[in-house]
Amino acid sequence: MKRVLLLLLSISIFTGCADEKSTPKETVAISAANYHDVLDKITNVMVHDIFSPPVASRIYSYANLAAYEIVAQHNPELESLTKTIGADITIPALDTTKAIDYKMAALIAQLEIGKTLIFSEVEITDYSDSLFVNWKENDEDVFINSKEYGMQVADAFKQWIDKDNYKQTRTMPKFSVYTENVSRWQPTPPAYMDGIEPHWMKIRPFTLDSSSQFKPERHPEFSMEKDSQFYKELMEVYEVRNQMEETGNKSEEMAIAKFWDCNPYVSTQRGHLMFATKKITPGGHWIGITKVASQKANLDFDKTVYAYTTTSMAIADAFISCWDEKYRSNLVRPETLINKFINDQWKPVLQTPPFPEYTSGHSVVSGASAEVLTKLFGDQFQFLDDTEVPYGLPEREYTSFRDAAKEAALSRLYGGIHYRAAIENGLDQGISLGKHVVTTLNVKTL
Template sequence: MLTLSKAKGLALLVLFAGLFSATGCTRTSPEEYNSRAADPNLLHQTSKQLTTVIIRDIFKPPVASRIYSYANLAAYEAMRPAETEYPTLAGRIREFSPVPAPEEGGEYCYPLASVKAFIAVSKALTFSVDMWDEYEVELNQKYEAMDIPQDVYDRSVAYGELVARHVLDYAEKDNYKYTRGYRHVLTYSEGEWEPTPPTYAEACEPKWNEIRAFTLDSCTQFTPAPPAPYDLTPGSEFRKMLDQVYDYGKNATPEQKAIAYFWDDNATVSNIKGHLSYLSKKMTPPGHWQAIVSTIARNQKLDMMQSLQAYTFSSIAMHEAFIACWEEKYRSNRVRPITVINKLLGEGWEPYLETPPFPEYVSGHSAISASAGTVLTHLLGENVAFTDSTEYEFGHGVRSFKSIEDAYMETSMSRVYGGIHYLDGALEGTKQGERVGEWVLTKLTGKPVENKPKEDVTKQIAGK
């Protein structure tokens, strides 16, 4: 039996509980906090932060593609429990087992878990941890303003980190560490690659073809047609392409120069002025295409999971294209235009763009752009017009395109205008990239993708 004093105390507790409820201290519903946390802009901002870190850390383009792929994979899989209509990539990509399941009956904020998984993988695979720590301070303030219950917040962050550890364990076995420290053996034979001015840097990632692929059966699965034979005889196929590059170096139009510079995407550009030498750090080709994903996703108002699919599938396509392209580069080992032109026509000719340090055939930017572009075209539409201001902050201007395909076709021709690739390197790189993109889509979606007629590539690029 309650005494009078105990009854009064119980009444006061009930009263205080009612007052707290009335003043808004009730637990936020899952619908409310998930809706706030699923703002795709948080994902886009975090993706841009990864690009900023990659630029600071000066990762080479193939390595950058690896980082983007694993970070996006973790975010995708951490978000999937809330978006079960999207397939897990476990069993669809090589050697990737299912991620740990969330706690049964537990309440989660999966958009939060997704972004935290992305950051955890990014932080582990990059160097500038301080930049991530600073970024998370501001990001966590945004999540705190969403009134996510503390137990849900902690559980969701823990799940994101659990998925990240699973993906990092997977990444640990991809041969990346094994490929460190290898050097390309130079022969200095006619027609074979050798280091190029102004820095004469060593060959970049000569063992990248031995990185474990996500989907490819082998690094030689999409071997391009053989390059034109090295032949300096006037009128030969090779000589005509060499003369074309030379002419662009001397007589490129302002528009051709604008196209070349817009798609430069050289992670490190050398600046040599007398005895002064320094590097300008800029975006890599994979970073440029991840930024294009962000632009189109914002334009189309894609939700977080739709955006994640575009980021993840396109980054995996670029990862695979680098493996296929790099296998061909070091197999054919073809000399760059600047080397041949300066030996044949006398020193002094310079391409409009700085020549990157690896063999010419095929064009890497052509291959990875076509692979990402093919994936994005199938996911987002064939006639998606957009304006790309990705590298405006680096002084490269703004360009508009009538379609994603139009963008990657222009990317390919930019390498010829810039004087760093022959025409067949650009053409065959684009063809290879498209084939890789179609293959990746088939593997990741489980649905066959119709092959693009190869002759279209030649006509479109030649018409640029």
């Protein structure tokens, strides 16, 4: 009798273990939140590595587009954007005979492209490995297949990216400074850095026919005559700064200027010591706004990737368009003229970025981004922008993306680093470009 009971018990235990072992594990659930997290990681690494605004826009656009092309193959409602723009790239077909998690593959491609284009590769590698361990434990076959496909897409993108002329611009001459011409841009304090990315207009765009397609209206003719339009705009910068100083650091203008600073490398000098205060770029701020909008609209994974991708492509083209004009007009910054002719002790609220004045990069990028986001989310989309909270600044509320873009553009006057023409004409330049991106990519309302 005891032997029978022991035998039955052994069979029961064995059967129970067999049943438990044969039960398939639940695959990891990847959501829009995971995509936000990965893009945040890439942003944080870019801040650490101190990428210039144009270069940062290149990283965002390629990383997002690589992920999107995988999503588009799975979702019949989405079109291939590389095909839409006629890109010279062949996206490997999704093998439907294999168990592939397309979301996992998209994140893997995004991370791989991000790692390829930044400096601190180990940061992305460590982050990726932590994700991979979890995914592999949940379903090893799905992980292996998804990783294989994601890397195939990333490899195709690497070949295409390699042809965008970025590497060639690394070896082109630095920007020449002509000190005898007072109207031309000069390096500004405190670091007196060379003009950054003087050949950025040579980078391959996504939707533009050429870098000069949206060439803005000419800025007022340079003149230090007191009745000239140029001199009046110069004095406006000087007087606005003085008025802000009188009201103290708690004015609304001061808050706006600092909120939209977005200078990735602010040099601070303490005696013989100079160090950097790192921040996101203007494009990074609008990527942050895209995150805010996507979360408020409760977008799913596919739509989140779509929103980021179309917006980042607009940002990238905006920098190409803006930099084309900056180094064509090569206009001197307000700080240089005010210190030379009006008040040698005057300082702007914000540190003057190291490149020519016209047009305002914030204005062009904000105008373009706002047009794409307006198409995606609607004209009266209210949101609370918390993008700058990690950098010690409070949230700001906006009634629309265009409202935010106008404030971002005007912040450059309050910051003391741009004339009004660069702000207003730059915003028009960005709006025109943004509408072009919406039409070219056939951006859909989410």
